[in-house]
Amino acid sequence: MKQKALYLFVLIALLVSACSGGGAGEPAIVRVGWAGSPDTLNPGMAILTEAYTIFELVYDSMYDLNLDGSFTLSLAESANVSDDGTVWTFKIRDGLKWHDGQPLTAEDIAWTYNLYKDTPEYPYLNGYYTTYFDTIETTDNNEVVLTLTEAIPNIESQLVFLYVLPKHAWEGVDKLEYENTEMVGSGPFKMAEYVQNEFVRLSANKEYFQTPPKVDEVIFQTFENQDALVQAIKTGQVDMVTEMPNTAAESLKAEENIELVVGAPLAPGVTDIIFNQVDPENCPEEGGLCTGHPALRDRNVRLAMAHATDKQKLIDVILLGLGNPGLTLIPDGLGVWYNDSLTDFEFDTAKANQILDDAGYVDADGDGIRDLPDGSRPLNFRLNWPSDSLTAPRMSELLAEMWGAIGISLEPQAVDPDALTAQCCPAFDFDIMIWGWASDPDPSALLYVYTSEAVPTGSSETGYSNPKYDELYAQQQVELNFEARKEIVWEMQKIVHDDVVYIIPFYDANVQAFRTDRFTGWITDQAKVELSDVTSLVVIEPVK
Amino acid sequence: MDRTRAILRKAAWSVFTIFFVIILNFFLFRVLPGDPARAGIRDPRLNKDAIEALRVRFGLDKPVINCFETLNPIKVGSCAVNPMETQFFIYIKNLLQGELGYSYHTNRPVVDVLGERLWNTILLIGAGQILAIVFGVAFGIFAAWRARTSIDYMAVGASLVAWSLPTFWLAILLLFWGSTIGLPVAGKATPGMSSYPLLQQWGDIAKHMLLPTLTYTIVYMGEYTLIMRSSLLDVLSEDYILTAKAKGLNTVQILRDHALKNAMLPLVTVIAINLGFTVAGVIQIESVFSWPGLGSAIYEAVVRRDFPMLQGAFLLIAVTVILANLLADLTYTYLDPRVRVE
Numbered sequence: 001m002k003q004k005a006l007y008l009f010v011l012i013a014l015l016v017s018a019c020s021g022g023g024a025g026e027p028a029i030v031r032v033g034w035a036g037s038p039d040t041l042n043p044g045m046a047i048l049t050e051a052y053t054i055f056e057l058v059y060d061s062m063y064d065l066n067l068d069g070s071f072t073l074s075l076a077e078s079a080n081v082s083d084d085g086t087v088w089t090f091k092i093r094d095g096l097k098w099h100d101g102q103p104l105t106a107e108d109i110a111w112t113y114n115l116y117k118d119t120p121e122y123p124y125l126n127g128y129y130t131t132y133f134d135t136i137e138t139t140d141n142n143e144v145v146l147t148l149t150e151a152i153p154n155i156e157s158q159l160v161f162l163y164v165l166p167k168h169a170w171e172g173v174d175k176l177e178y179e180n181t182e183m184v185g186s187g188p189f190k191m192a193e194y195v196q197n198e199f200v201r202l203s204a205n206k207e208y209f210q211t212p213p214k215v216d217e218v219i220f221q222t223f224e225n226q227d228a229l230v231q232a233i234k235t236g237q238v239d240m241v242t243e244m245p246n247t248a249a250e251s252l253k254a255e256e257n258i259e260l261v262v263g264a265p266l267a268p269g270v271t272d273i274i275f276n277q278v279d280p281e282n283c284p285e286e287g288g289l290c291t292g293h294p295a296l297r298d299r300n301v302r303l304a305m306a307h308a309t310d311k312q313k314l315i316d317v318i319l320l321g322l323g324n325p326g327l328t329l330i331p332d333g334l335g336v337w338y339n340d341s342l343t344d345f346e347f348d349t350a351k352a353n354q355i356l357d358d359a360g361y362v363d364a365d366g367d368g369i370r371d372l373p374d375g376s377r378p379l380n381f382r383l384n385w386p387s388d389s390l391t392a393p394r395m396s397e398l399l400a401e402m403w404g405a406i407g408i409s410l411e412p413q414a415v416d417p418d419a420l421t422a423q424c425c426p427a428f429d430f431d432i433m434i435w436g437w438a439s440d441p442d443p444s445a446l447l448y449v450y451t452s453e454a455v456p457t458g459s460s461e462t463g464y465s466n467p468k469y470d471e472l473y474a475q476q477q478v479e480l481n482f483e484a485r486k487e488i489v490w491e492m493q494k495i496v497h498d499d500v501v502y503i504i505p506f507y508d509a510n511v512q513a514f515r516t517d518r519f520t521g522w523i524t525d526q527a528k529v530e531l532s533d534v535t536s537l538v539v540i541e542p543v544k
Numbered sequence: 545m546d547r548t549r550a551i552l553r554k555a556a557w558s559v560f561t562i563f564f565v566i567i568l569n570f571f572l573f574r575v576l577p578g579d580p581a582r583a584g585i586r587d588p589r590l591n592k593d594a595i596e597a598l599r600v601r602f603g604l605d606k607p608v609i610n611c612f613e614t615l616n617p618i619k620v621g622s623c624a625v626n627p628m629e630t631q632f633f634i635y636i637k638n639l640l641q642g643e644l645g646y647s648y649h650t651n652r653p654v655v656d657v658l659g660e661r662l663w664n665t666i667l668l669i670g671a672g673q674i675l676a677i678v679f680g681v682a683f684g685i686f687a688a689w690r691a692r693t694s695i696d697y698m699a700v701g702a703s704l705v706a707w708s709l710p711t712f713w714l715a716i717l718l719l720f721w722g723s724t725i726g727l728p729v730a731g732k733a734t735p736g737m738s739s740y741p742l743l744q745q746w747g748d749i750a751k752h753m754l755l756p757t758l759t760y761t762i763v764y765m766g767e768y769t770l771i772m773r774s775s776l777l778d779v780l781s782e783d784y785i786l787t788a789k790a791k792g793l794n795t796v797q798i799l800r801d802h803a804l805k806n807a808m809l810p811l812v813t814v815i816a817i818n819l820g821f822t823v824a825g826v827i828q829i830e831s832v833f834s835w836p837g838l839g840s841a842i843y844e845a846v847v848r849r850d851f852p853m854l855q856g857a858f859l860l861i862a863v864t865v866i867l868a869n870l871l872a873d874l875t876y877t878y879l880d881p882r883v884r885v886e
Contacts, residue, residue: 121601126594126597127594128594129589179652192736193738196660197841198735199731199735201735222730222834227719227720231719231720232723445589457591457592
């Protein structure tokens with residue numbers, strides 16, 4: 001009887017598809033399947049990366065971020081800086097146009113920068129990227145003059161996410177509540193249609209001043225279920241998918257007409273094993289509990305745990321081999337900023353045991369768990385992770401096994417992400433956590449996490465404090481010479497690696513796939529692999 | 545007279561319940577751990593000033609309520625604080641003006657978001673319920689009339705299986721099957737269809753609805769078949785059915801005029817209660833097929849600590865459940881004269 005119902009459904013399905021089939025003229029439409037959707041299209045209020053993906057395609061900013069981590073000028077044809085490094089003059093290209101036909105001038109750019117600078121409710125654009133802005137002015141020569149409060153070395157990365165908005169469309173609106181669904185931009189794609197949590201449809205701006213897209217439309221469709229996403233590319237309902245589960249990668253490898261690509265995402269991610277090593281004397285006054293196990297404050301214990309951690313096994317089991325072993329919070333996807341000269345602590349359980357023996361952590365009561373040198377407490381650590389993590393449960397099992405081999409026991413427990421934030425920082429009410437970060441193109445943001453200054457603000461999750469490191473952090477923030485700054489950044493990574501502040505099991509790889517029988521020309525040979533990035537979407541063309 | 549009073553009493557209770565739900569809703573979400581201004585996002589770029597500015601914007605800098613200082617862990621102000629300056633009274637005041645506030649996460653008015661999502665859910669659940677009722681009742685009648693034959697056993701067996709199938713699993717199976725015969729696996733419509741003729745748009749939506757509706761129908765059909773069958777079997781064993789048979793009425797007459805009206809009663813209750821709850825959306829079906837309904841909106845709101853969305857959605861659900869119950873009561877009095885007597 002159920003069969004009957006089924007047949008009826010199939011019949012209806014066939015009828016309906018017969019009605020809607022057909023259609024003349026074949027515009028080249030790229031269908032992208034992704035797991036999320038933008039939270040809001042108001043650039044100031046947006047937080048999710050999906051929103052930024054759309055901004056990248058529809059808006060322009062002063063610089064473009066390339067897949068190798070470098071920057072090139074976009075809206076400006078030249079940039080000049082004063083000798084003291086505080087006054088930047090950008091000559092804006094002539095003849096730029098908004099999607100609605102109005103001219104885009106220095107006036108729009110200055111207006112936008114002032115908007116970001118003067119709106120404290122914009123969490124990233126105001127709070128982070130305009131921190132050093134003093135004044136923004138225009139000249140008669142279509143120039144933007146940006147005066148900074150102090151000279152900074154990374155102006156490109158500060159400006160790259162400051163999307164330029166049309167003054168004429170934004171001037172009269174409520175800058176916080178404006179939904180911006182029409183999105184008048186100047187980029188290679190125009191907003192055609194937006195239905196929140198369903199899809200974003202963009203049409204090509206064939207008059208784009210840089211590389212105009214070869215395709216006619218790009219559609220981002222939201223899939224709340226990853227099995228559906230995989231099934232959709234297998235059956236050709238989408239042409240490309242971003243953010244796939246690694247488990248799905250295996251099943252797609254065998255598919256004809258589908259190519260799988262793996263690489264660091266545009267905002268490279270880090271998975272970290274966090275040790276609460278905050279000194280009780282350094283416990284944040286506001287909200288600090290500092291209940292961490294004292295053994296974790298001893299570098300020897302952390303070093304032994306690092307030696308006992310088989311990162312390759314973690315990668316093979318958890319990521320099915322799709323990922324790179326990590327060193328510090330600065331991921332390899334950051335290109336030049338990543339210190340590739342460091343050598344990791346080799347996986348050697350015997351050595352790990354030796355280190356603990358030598359440091360006096362012996363099993364005093366014969367229960368198989370080592371104790372503190374004074375015998376007062378066993379090396380039994382709480383291990384927490386956010387309950388929405390897909391990889392952490394498996395990792396906790398593997399870690400319990402690896403660290404069990406050196407006489408350390410764990411109490412694993414998944415915790416709601418918000419509750420974990422409350423437990424984490426600046427409360428320091430945990431022993432070990434598994435969590436992660438996504439990176440800004442500039443290393444400064446993640447390097448800040450290790451500073452003493454970050455302990456009370458809640459950005460530091462380890463409570464690590466090292467005056468030498470703090471000094472270097474301050475130096476790299478103002479070092480204008482690129483090579484010199486790189487040296488400092490590399491030195492900082494060496495310090496925190498030697499101190500075993502974290503164990504970084506791996507840098508997350510982005511697994512994406514595209515259909516080879518639909519579009520060709522995807523850029524997959526760069527340090528970062530991001531098929532939904534503008535660089536790919538403007539060059540791909542339909543397969544003949 | 546009596547009937548009007550009974551209805552009035554029930555309506556008054558409903559209003560009271562809704563009022564209670566409003567208050568509960570407000571405090572329920574605020575005892576959750578975590579901070580909506582951060583919403584579980586840890587980012588070194590989110591500095592203290594930015595978070596504080598967001599708090600002010602959302603009104604989270606104000607105390608939740610004044611006095612009641614023992615009501616930890618929520619933020620309470622002292623009795624010196626003007627009660628009108630607390631989150632609770634601002635919430636009530638806005639609610640009385642029909643304002644549900646702004647969603648923290650999507651930065652849009654909650655009313656707009658709920659409105660969009662509600663229609664999608666009603667569309668899906670409406671179609672699914674109607675099909676489930678039609679097929680469930682038909683199979684139930686058929687099974688009861690042919691009780692203890694192989695047809696009956698098959699129907700009962702199939703219904704039990706359908707009823708106990710994990711929804712999520714069934715949905716995934718149908719998704720795999722559907723994708724191989726060219727049915728869309730996600731969304732409500734093909735992006736870009738809005739410029740097509742209306743008929744084609746509806747056809748497109750219908751095509752997208754097939755798999756989720758089929759899942760929904762199978763899951764609920766089993767329940768309805770079983771209830772219909774057992775209730776009809778009860779009725780069919782009554783003496784007046786025997787009398788009807790003795791009078792020489794045919795099968796259709798007996799079922800239609802004598803058995804069904806009585807047998808429908810338990811089913812009406814179940815359907816009404818189901819209808820009330822299903823406005824909440826069927827989270828599993830909606831998330832498997834990426835159906836942009838209320839269920840997935842609520843899930844998202846929980847993850848993001850989006851208090852205004854949660855309050856709005858729960859209020860909506862509470863009101864529908866209460867109304868559905870009221871409706872069930874009233875239908876009952878209509879269908880069964882016995883319950884009219886107080």
